[in-house]
Amino acid sequence: MQSKSIEQPLEESGYPEKRSRIASFLKELRKNIHYYVLMAPYLIIFLLFTVIPVVISFGLSFTYFNMLEFPRFIGWSNYSRLFLSDDIFSIALKNTFMFAIITGPISYIACFIFAWIINELSPKVRAFMTLVFYAPSISGNVFFIWLIIFSGDSYGYLNGILMNIGFILEPIQWLKDEQYILAVVIIVQLWLSLGAGFLAFIAGLQTIDRSLIEAGAIDGIKNRWQELWFITLPSMRPMLMFGAVMQITQSFAVAEISIALAGFPSVNYAAHTVVTHLMDYGTIRFEMGYASAIATILFTIMVGTNMVVQRLLRKVGA
């Protein structure tokens, strides 16, 4: 911005308008070349594996493509097939929204509440509790430990306890009974969900200016709830936005946990999600055009929800 205003006097010196604009643009590019060089390695990889794939995926969603023949343009028929004749997709969509509507808000609020309480602790205890809550999300897919807990025979930990206290007489097939599968996957998903957003909240709470809180007390803030709404939340709005992005994206992407716990495909598609549907068509049936249409829908859902929630969060405490 600064460089432009400095160069403006030069532009007036005789050159035709258009040419000078291009010239000054090139000049600026040349001046900033080092920045482009620094960014190049990252950007090339980012372009190749994130930006271009999204574009390809969008393009392929209008074609029939089986990896062998050249993609054939078929217009909207992938989408109409998805919404009108694919019964399993509607189950997947319903399950995905169930997961997202339950785990998204709960994990987001849990991240905040736990961060808020942890922030009250003395530094050593705080560090320990942060570790306890954050550990599941980085412990390298050990969520299969829940397989043992929810195992369907009487050696399963939950069944064992319940049978021991006489609550049930026979072991329950937690992961095979449609009634329970969704709930089990949701519990494990919640267990895993205190990730980067949670850390951001704790860090954000620690940086809140103490003097703001003291000023608030003078201005007549009476209790902790008022303090939370009028001071704490508005001052950490950027972290709230960041945390929301993390939790929303995560809550729509349930797949690995569902596969690890309920199998692929799960009994009667009880834990089938948009992502597992995408895997089904993309890596097993090789209907790439159709799978791309699923991916495009997933992209739209995730980004759309994020945009809406960002807009809502701007209103917090305002």
Place this chain on the structure above:
Amino acid sequence: MVSNTIKLFRMNKKLNRSFTVTFLMFVFLALFGAFMALPLVYAVNNAFKPLDELFIFPPRFFVRNPTLDNFFDLVSLMGNSWVPLSRYITNTLFITIAGTVGHILLASAAAYPLAKYRFFGSKAIFSIVVLSLMFSPHVTAIPNYMVMSWLGWINTQASIIVPSLAFPLGLFLMKQFMEQLPNALLEAAKVDGASEYRIFWSIVMPNVKPAWLTLMILQFPMLWGTDGGNFIYSENLKTLHYALGQIIQGGIARAGVGAAVALFIMIVPITLFIISQSSVMQTMANSGIKD
């Protein structure tokens, strides 16, 4: 017990909190803390249980007669198999270290200009990076496979490492952290005649060490836990997590060995987090998305 509870909380002088509320909050936190920690504690205990204790009814949470048998079994089992366990460990270590170090370098190099300068495209690039935080990698899985096969990277470790170098979260956090660096520091170096590359390498990088550790703690567990996905099918390129899956498939007889591998897999990232926690919190304080 009661006095301990009070001591655990810093008492806020301005707003008096009733003892009941403080106590309830403590109970609440302890309850959920147990929910979070117990599966991991259970995993640790399982690794030291002799086989007869693993299948006791009713199941027992804590180990009675701790033993290292599971670890010995693991070593002998994998020593006898076609591909030795050390191979899986080396593969995982290579992928994880190359992916993490490379990611920190590339993301920092890209974050520095974005954080400190305005130039043609800088705003657009950052917006696209923020946008890409809003969807998960599943969206790009299929075209990624095509790009990989076009590059001839199927069944190479590059197929796991290279895409991970440009994960958007790392660039985002690094850029937010670098914005806090004082401009005077950079200008002083420029006056001394240092090139942009030199400024980046000898002034910016040493000053963002907390952010390195944060990128590490986000990148490391992801790569450490990878099972090679759809890209790797040669046995001698497979990862530790894949081997764990194979062992668990072995059923009851392998339950002890499975528990030992699980402990090994989870202990490494957790240890790293313990070491880097204070740096991570420092970086996360700048993580917000600004309007």
